[in-house]
Amino acid sequence: MNVQDLIKNYGSKTVVDEVSFQVPKGKVLSLIGPNGAGKSTVMGMISRLVARDAGIIHFEDKDLNKWKSKELAKKLAILTQHNNVQLKLTVRELVSFGRFPYSGSHLTKEDKEIVDKAIAYMELESIEDRFIDELSGGQRQRAYIAMVIAQDTDYILFDEPTNNLDIYHASNLMRMVRRLCDELGKTVILVLHEINYAAFYSDYVCAFADGKIAKFGTVEEVINKECLHDIYKVDFEIINVKGKPLSVYY
Amino acid sequence: MSNEERKKRRRRNRTVYLILIISVLASVVGYLLFNSYLSKPKLFQYILGLRLPTLVCMVIAAVAIGAATLIFQSIVNNQIVTPALLGMNSIYTFLHTAVVFVVGTGSPLYLNPNLSFCVDLITMGIVATLVYWYLFKKTGHNILYIMLIGTVLSSFFGSIQSSMIRIMEPDEYDTLLTTLVADFNNVNGEIITIAIVCLLLIGIFLIPDLRQLDVIAMGRNQAINLGVDYDHAIRRLLFGVVLCIAVATATIGPVSFLGLIVANLSRQIMKTYKHTHLIFGASLLGMIALVGGQMISQHIFHFTVPVSTFVTIGGGIYFLYLLLYKKGANS
Numbered sequence: 001m002n003v004q005d006l007i008k009n010y011g012s013k014t015v016v017d018e019v020s021f022q023v024p025k026g027k028v029l030s031l032i033g034p035n036g037a038g039k040s041t042v043m044g045m046i047s048r049l050v051a052r053d054a055g056i057i058h059f060e061d062k063d064l065n066k067w068k069s070k071e072l073a074k075k076l077a078i079l080t081q082h083n084n085v086q087l088k089l090t091v092r093e094l095v096s097f098g099r100f101p102y103s104g105s106h107l108t109k110e111d112k113e114i115v116d117k118a119i120a121y122m123e124l125e126s127i128e129d130r131f132i133d134e135l136s137g138g139q140r141q142r143a144y145i146a147m148v149i150a151q152d153t154d155y156i157l158f159d160e161p162t163n164n165l166d167i168y169h170a171s172n173l174m175r176m177v178r179r180l181c182d183e184l185g186k187t188v189i190l191v192l193h194e195i196n197y198a199a200f201y202s203d204y205v206c207a208f209a210d211g212k213i214a215k216f217g218t219v220e221e222v223i224n225k226e227c228l229h230d231i232y233k234v235d236f237e238i239i240n241v242k243g244k245p246l247s248v249y250y
Numbered sequence: 251m252s253n254e255e256r257k258k259r260r261r262r263n264r265t266v267y268l269i270l271i272i273s274v275l276a277s278v279v280g281y282l283l284f285n286s287y288l289s290k291p292k293l294f295q296y297i298l299g300l301r302l303p304t305l306v307c308m309v310i311a312a313v314a315i316g317a318a319t320l321i322f323q324s325i326v327n328n329q330i331v332t333p334a335l336l337g338m339n340s341i342y343t344f345l346h347t348a349v350v351f352v353v354g355t356g357s358p359l360y361l362n363p364n365l366s367f368c369v370d371l372i373t374m375g376i377v378a379t380l381v382y383w384y385l386f387k388k389t390g391h392n393i394l395y396i397m398l399i400g401t402v403l404s405s406f407f408g409s410i411q412s413s414m415i416r417i418m419e420p421d422e423y424d425t426l427l428t429t430l431v432a433d434f435n436n437v438n439g440e441i442i443t444i445a446i447v448c449l450l451l452i453g454i455f456l457i458p459d460l461r462q463l464d465v466i467a468m469g470r471n472q473a474i475n476l477g478v479d480y481d482h483a484i485r486r487l488l489f490g491v492v493l494c495i496a497v498a499t500a501t502i503g504p505v506s507f508l509g510l511i512v513a514n515l516s517r518q519i520m521k522t523y524k525h526t527h528l529i530f531g532a533s534l535l536g537m538i539a540l541v542g543g544q545m546i547s548q549h550i551f552h553f554t555v556p557v558s559t560f561v562t563i564g565g566g567i568y569f570l571y572l573l574l575y576k577k578g579a580n581s
Contacts, residue, residue, distance in 0.1 A: 049471055073477025080471045086329055087467055087523035097465060101477035105461050105524075129255045151476070 001046065001155065001187075006055035008041050016041050017211040019055075023155075028181045028188045030198035032222075033208030034232055040159060042208070043191045047078035047157045073101035077148045078157040081164070085132055091143045092128040095119055098150025118150040122176075138169035145176060149184075156180060158190045162197060170194075174201040199223045200244050207231045223247060259521070266519055270534040277542040281305060284549050303439035305541065310445050311498040311505070312512075312536030317529045318494035319509030320516070321460075321487050324467035324525065326386070328393045329517065330572050332509040336396065337404025338378060338495045339504040343430060344407040345373045351414045355425045363440035366429070371448065371496050378492040383485055391470060434544050434557050438501050445497050452497075456490045459483050463525045502540075505558055507565020512536045514572060 001023040008016040016038040023029055023046075031039040044050030046057055048064055057064040060075065067075075085094075095118050099111040107115070119128055122142045132140060141161070148156055158177070162170040174197050180186045181203075192198045198205050198219075205222040207215045214231045215222045222228075223245040228236045237248040282301055287293040322333045333339075349369055353359045360366050381403070389395035415423055429438065462483050466473045474480050498505070516531035543557040 047475075049474055069474065069479045070477035073475065078471065078475045085468050086327070087464075088517070088521045089523045093523060097468070097476060100465055105464060 001060075002056075002058040003042075003046060004056040004058070006042060006045055006057070007053045008038070008045060008050070009053050015211050016045070019208075019211075019213055021206055021213060021216050023187060023189060024204055025187050026181065026185055027203040028177060028190070028201060029204045029206060030190045030192045030202040031206050031208060032192055032195060032198050032231075033214070037208035038211040039191050039206075039208045043078075043157060043159050043189070046189070047076065047159075048072065049078065049080070070101050073151070073153075075153050076155040076157065077151045077153040078159065079144055079148055079161065080159045081161075087132075089132045090129050091124055091132065091135070091146075092119065094132055094143050095124070095128075095146045095150050098147040098152070101151065114152060115150050118146045121149055122146040137164060138166075138172075141165065141169065141173065145173075149180070153186075155187045155189070158188070160191050160193060162192065162194060170197070177201060195223065195228070195247050199247065220245065263520070263522070263527075266531075270531065270538070274534050274537045274541070277538055277545060278305065281541050281545045281548075284545060303442060304434065304437050304544070306442050307437040307439065307445075307501040308434065308540040308544065309537055310442070310449060311502040312508075312540050313533040314449060314494040314498040314501075315505065315509045316512050316516070316532030316536045318491045318498070319513040320525060320529050320532050321456075321463060321494075322491045323513055324463055325484060325487055325491070326391065326393055326396060327467070327469055329514060330510070330569070331393070331397065332506070332513070333491055333495050334504065334506040334509060335404075336382070336400030337407060338382075338492065339499050339506070340404045340407040340411070341378050341381070342370070342374055342496050342499045343504075344411040345377060346370050346430060347411045347414050347426065349373065350422065350426045351418060355422045360425075363429075363438070364444045367441045367444055367500055370500060371493060374496040375489060375493050378495075379485065379489045382492070383488055386484065386488075387481075434502060434540070434547070435553065441500060445501055448493065448497055452490050452493050456487065459486050459490070460525050460529075463487065464523055467523065467525070503558075505561055507569065508536060508539060508561050510572075511561070511565050511568050512539065514568070 003022070004020045006016055006019040007014065015036070019038070019042055031043060033039045041050060045052045045055075046064070048069075059067065059072075064072070092115070096107060096111070096115050098118065099107055099115060103111050119125060122145055124139075124142060124146055127135065127139060132143060135143065161173055161177075165173060177188055177190065178201050181188050190198070190202065202219060204217065205215075205219055206213060207222050207227070209231045215227050223238070225236055225238055228234075228238075228247060232249075234249050239246045239248060282298065282305065286297045286301075319332050323329050323331060349366070350360055355361070358365060359369050385396060385399055389399070415426075418426070428436075462473070462478050465476050465478055466480070466483060466487075468476075470480060473483075512532040512535040513528075515535050516528050520527055520531045522528065539561065540557065543560050547553065547555055547557050547560070
């Protein structure tokens with residue numbers, strides 16, 4: 001996926017200003033930056049949930065807008081916050097929706113196997129017949145990830161997945177993201193607020209400030225004292241833990 | 251264990267269907283046969299001739315209202331709104347009045363009930379779809395805005411309609427009124443055939459979108475993620491909702507709370523996400539409410555209390571219940 005000169009205006013305010021970058025295939029890329037830096041808007045645009053004002057998003061062999069919605073859903077999945085579903089939907093039924101782009105609501109035998117695998121992968125067997133609205137936040141999050149796994153796309157996008165999760169569930173989620181990339185070969189893009197999660201679990205980091213890319217590079221290139229200070233205007237201490245740069249701020 | 255549970259759920263659903271269908275049949279038979287002088291064939295035939303069109307109209311309206319409300323609720327992702335709250339009924343009465351106002355009561359566009367119905371349906375389909383589709387897009391599906399603007403629109407169209415009535419000739423107004431305020435004791439029996447045909451056409455037109463509706467009900471982001479052509483699907487579904495409302499209003503007149511009750515009851519007792527099932531359940535519940543209610547109104551209250559009163563009182567109480575006690579489920 002190749003992003004070129006992306007622009008988004010809200011009224012007269014430019015929130016994303018000529019952003020260009022290339023998404024490394026088969027890696028985990030984290031988008032970080034302060035509030036209002038435009039990272040979530042960029043995520044919205046590359047997941048086609050937000051319309052762009054200008055720019056090109058080259059996905060595989062053509063522009064994102066030229067893709068048929070259904071075909072794109074087999075290649076690219078997005079998981080956003082605020083999934084407040086009011087339907088009487090069991091975990092299994094939710095995960096089965098992951099096969100919707102392929103078979104609609106009539107699942108084939110192959111679909112069912114994929115759904116079974118996704119449920120097993122997220123260890124949801126014991127609650128697969130429970131209704132979504134009766135689950136805890138962490139369980140629900142896992143159910144949604146299982147759905148995305150069943151969707152079987154090359155690219156998986158997460159918009160602030162660790163929001164509203166406690167430390168236990170958040171770090172579990174990040175480990176899961178790593179597994180999606182390492183074991184299943186997915187390309188994962190995340191919008192993250194916690195710099196340390198980005199540092200420990202991603203391959204590349206793209207830091208935004210004022211609607212522009214402040215720095216794009218490997219974890220080591222971006223997560224360092226000078227760079228973080230430029231982006232967040234706060235003093236950072238960097239400690240090396242397990243070969244990764246752990247940032248401390250106060 | 252999980253297979254057990256699934257089987258249990260399936261059995262439960264079958265029982266629910268059975269009970270609903272039996273109740274519908276019971277209220278239909280009761281409505282047709284109660285006090286019908288079965289022993290005097292001539293009289294019986296006469297009574298049947300009076301009751302059958304009413305019955306068919308109520309059944310049509312029940313299906314149309316149930317489907318419209320359920321689809322609408324899933325489009326806007328909120329279970330306490332109904333198309334009626336957003337003024338779709340007033341748009342219908344406004345358009346109907348406008349047609350008469352422009353062409354006059356002498357025109358075949360008004361005199362021929364079928365033609366008149368078609369004209370209403372077409373204008374309603376175009377105007378209301380554009381209005382609400384634009385509204386959804388402009389507000390970014392923000393339900394609070396939609397409710398607010400809907401309420402304003404409702405009185406806006408109501409005011410235009412009453413202004414038109416005021417400058418109309420009294421005779422014209424008189425003729426208009428008979429078609430404008432259809433009610434259960436004065437159903438619009440002439441358009442039964444065309445209403446059924448319309449409903450069937452809407453059904454066929456919407457079947458592919460109903461499958462997508464299961465996904466659309468999960469919200470815009472999720473629907474797009476799963477490959478639904480969102481804007482396109484919403485426009486088609488909205489068009490269907492608008493036409494259903496037009497059919498229902500044309501046959502039995504506006505019944506504001508019925509949709510809300512049957513849609514929510516259907517969600518409560520069917521315990522499924524599949525809209526085909528939910529719509530079916532809501533239609534059956536609507537029939538029970540309308541036909542049963544009409545029977546009670548006719549034979550117990552002897553026409554002193556119309557069905558719509560029951561529906562409004564019952565619906566009002568149920569609406570309050572939903573607002574107060576189902577907060578969690580309705581976010």
